[in-house]
Amino acid sequence: MDGIYSIDGLAGGTVSDELQATLQAISETSDGHQIKFKPAVSRRLTRWIVCRSYTGPIHELCHLVHIASQIDRSAGFENFFWGPGPATAQSFRRKIGDGLGLNPAAAIEHLPSTVHVNYLDGEFAIAHTRMPFLSALLEFLTSTLGYATVLEILEDILVSSATRAQVSDTANVLSRRLYAYLNSHLPAATAQRKYRAVTEFMVARRNGAAHAENITDDMVLNFWIASSADEAGDFKTYRKVVKLFINVRDALTAAQQQGAFHRISSIGTDRENGEIDPGAIDAALEEIHERRAPLDLLDAAPANEIKFLNKSERSTLELLIESGNTAQILPLSILRAEIFGAVQARMTQALRRGTSPATVIEANANQAANIGYETGAKDFEKTANNLERALLASFYHLAMAGDDAAISILLEMQPDIDLSPLAAVISDTDTTPDNVVSLHGVKEQRSAFTTVLNNHATCPALAEFVADSKQAANRISRKGFAKPDTGSSTEEIAGFSSAVDALLDIHKSLSRFTTLLPRIAESRNGWVAMDAIDREIFFDQFRQLYGVYS
Amino acid sequence: MTDTINHWAEAETAGEAIFVACDALTNLQARSDNAAAEPTVCFNDLYRYATEPDAPVKAGLTRLISTNPKLRNDMRILLERVAPLRPISRAAASSGATTTRFGTGFQMTLRKSQADREQLYVIIKLQDQTCSPNTLFVINDTEGCDRIPLPEPTDGTVQLLLGSNSALAVSLRDPKTDVFMR
Numbered sequence: 001m002d003g004i005y006s007i008d009g010l011a012g013g014t015v016s017d018e019l020q021a022t023l024q025a026i027s028e029t030s031d032g033h034q035i036k037f038k039p040a041v042s043r044r045l046t047r048w049i050v051c052r053s054y055t056g057p058i059h060e061l062c063h064l065v066h067i068a069s070q071i072d073r074s075a076g077f078e079n080f081f082w083g084p085g086p087a088t089a090q091s092f093r094r095k096i097g098d099g100l101g102l103n104p105a106a107a108i109e110h111l112p113s114t115v116h117v118n119y120l121d122g123e124f125a126i127a128h129t130r131m132p133f134l135s136a137l138l139e140f141l142t143s144t145l146g147y148a149t150v151l152e153i154l155e156d157i158l159v160s161s162a163t164r165a166q167v168s169d170t171a172n173v174l175s176r177r178l179y180a181y182l183n184s185h186l187p188a189a190t191a192q193r194k195y196r197a198v199t200e201f202m203v204a205r206r207n208g209a210a211h212a213e214n215i216t217d218d219m220v221l222n223f224w225i226a227s228s229a230d231e232a233g234d235f236k237t238y239r240k241v242v243k244l245f246i247n248v249r250d251a252l253t254a255a256q257q258q259g260a261f262h263r264i265s266s267i268g269t270d271r272e273n274g275e276i277d278p279g280a281i282d283a284a285l286e287e288i289h290e291r292r293a294p295l296d297l298l299d300a301a302p303a304n305e306i307k308f309l310n311k312s313e314r315s316t317l318e319l320l321i322e323s324g325n326t327a328q329i330l331p332l333s334i335l336r337a338e339i340f341g342a343v344q345a346r347m348t349q350a351l352r353r354g355t356s357p358a359t360v361i362e363a364n365a366n367q368a369a370n371i372g373y374e375t376g377a378k379d380f381e382k383t384a385n386n387l388e389r390a391l392l393a394s395f396y397h398l399a400m401a402g403d404d405a406a407i408s409i410l411l412e413m414q415p416d417i418d419l420s421p422l423a424a425v426i427s428d429t430d431t432t433p434d435n436v437v438s439l440h441g442v443k444e445q446r447s448a449f450t451t452v453l454n455n456h457a458t459c460p461a462l463a464e465f466v467a468d469s470k471q472a473a474n475r476i477s478r479k480g481f482a483k484p485d486t487g488s489s490t491e492e493i494a495g496f497s498s499a500v501d502a503l504l505d506i507h508k509s510l511s512r513f514t515t516l517l518p519r520i521a522e523s524r525n526g527w528v529a530m531d532a533i534d535r536e537i538f539f540d541q542f543r544q545l546y547g548v549y550s
Numbered sequence: 551m552t553d554t555i556n557h558w559a560e561a562e563t564a565g566e567a568i569f570v571a572c573d574a575l576t577n578l579q580a581r582s583d584n585a586a587a588e589p590t591v592c593f594n595d596l597y598r599y600a601t602e603p604d605a606p607v608k609a610g611l612t613r614l615i616s617t618n619p620k621l622r623n624d625m626r627i628l629l630e631r632v633a634p635l636r637p638i639s640r641a642a643a644s645s646g647a648t649t650t651r652f653g654t655g656f657q658m659t660l661r662k663s664q665a666d667r668e669q670l671y672v673i674i675k676l677q678d679q680t681c682s683p684n685t686l687f688v689i690n691d692t693e694g695c696d697r698i699p700l701p702e703p704t705d706g707t708v709q710l711l712l713g714s715n716s717a718l719a720v721s722l723r724d725p726k727t728d729v730f731m732r
Contacts, residue, residue, distance in 0.1 A: 015574050015577045015578055020577075020578050026592050029594045029595075031598075032598070032602070036594065046575065046578060047571075047575070050574040050578070052558070075632070076632070078597060139593060142593035143592040146620055146621075147593055147627065151631075179557065188561075188570045191573035195570065195573075196562075199566075243576060247569055250572060251565045251569035252565045254568050256565075258564065276557075276564055281567050284568045285568065288575070
């Protein structure tokens, strides 16, 4: 193995176990009390790695290492990056301030939001807000290339006489080492093959170029039928094919938006040489990557104090949330993945246990007759109802604790609520000439919000919402949801509060999706007719895939 | 100047490059959902092990240091930078009942107990009596790495009593073992 801190395993065709395990370990790194890197920092690090957009950040990092070595000469740059405490802009600002207080360095100037270093041949400035990201990058470099290797490369810039040119040279060496490491652990060949298979299929079917807007539910199904028996096995499972098309659609959309759709790199930094700018790839990937953020946030502290979603609900939501806006374009593919993808997963498990393919397929064909589209659609609706109840209950607990995150829930769930009767009890909040109370104004003032809640009885609409939320709180029996009369702990309130935005994002995506479902049924002669047609298509393909016809 | 490496030279289009990155991201995420079977450590875990004697040790760390020569080398180099008391030279081969090694600011002697031949004294003499190390690190290529809390020094001397055949005693008797204190 190349990296030295993790388990063996070079990448066969995609990312290596080692790379995955290292990024995972970094995201879970703790100072003993709390997670060292915020989820947004870990996500950014992952994007730098997969987009290979780390050259600029490594350059910045090397300047920061030089600064760190000068402000804490006794403990070394290591103490700056790995000393106690989380990696936040504030903690790095404090370390620089304290370090320079004890050991003034003439070449380093500490400003309110940046630190400047003056070399004999130039200068460089780094914002405190960049430092957590650079710290995570150094963690990645030392954990993959090894501390001894990284230290040897950095040696020249750990002295006060280091020049800006030396820092650049050091950054280039580190970049090349990382490039070599990632060539082994993050190969592109399999992904390229998959992308080209899809785009060639699109071109063949459309007699033209592969455009994002040409991807349809029927195209996804046809591709799976045509390619699932492919020898490499890249397209065997329907669910993976749906994810593949979502990713291809995302990539084509992003490239089109960047005006870079045609062959060779219109987004490149060196167009004549056909070079593609990793920074542009990073920018395109950010929106895609951040889609998962709501689900990740619910899994992380303090939100994980509360069980907002059970395992089945989370599983129902996963593909939908990761699809982003594509869920609106390929809703049937997502529904099919939930139904027939689940059937195929069960079949694969049974085949692995050694059951004969014919037995597995017929058993699942019978079972699938009972788990059709209507049930699948109802699962999404049930998840939406449960999520709405969790939001209502969250509102109740937050409101009772006087936490103004409750306002976001109220405004999202009751955007047209008539709060005018409250105008009389709120003297210091914004009101329009029509005497409409603005809760956006209230949000700025927690005391005013408490006033609103204390007087909710005077506002029928709010009183009804509070009563509904109390009822929801009473009906939920999941971890972290206390009964209305027992109250919530400080940790639970922090959990409710931190989860509000994520829950509302998920709620919006789910609501948009569930409103599409009746239209799908209507356009295809109802769920029963769809069940009959698709069951035949999918099970016919399963029989071919698993050799029942041979 | 920062070098530019053409990372995406093999991508035919920007769309393909974005897809390749996106696919890697998807794979990373799918794998993290499955969770690695074996715990993985980062350099942060090694640093805490070296500098925070009371901090809990990350699961699997000491085993990895023992079995992974590169990681053990990292530990040795890290301790050379962060441990104020480190070896100047490795111990001379044991001559009978006594082995002595010298370090920056200390001298460590192993001496068999005269009262009980099954026991061994580790006597660490500190040159600077104001220096009070609280942790001893012992790194050996076959025995791995050990971290031992030290008692308070008395008159500049720290004394430990070990079983003659204990793993620590075996390591300390080996001239190739490196010892660090902080």
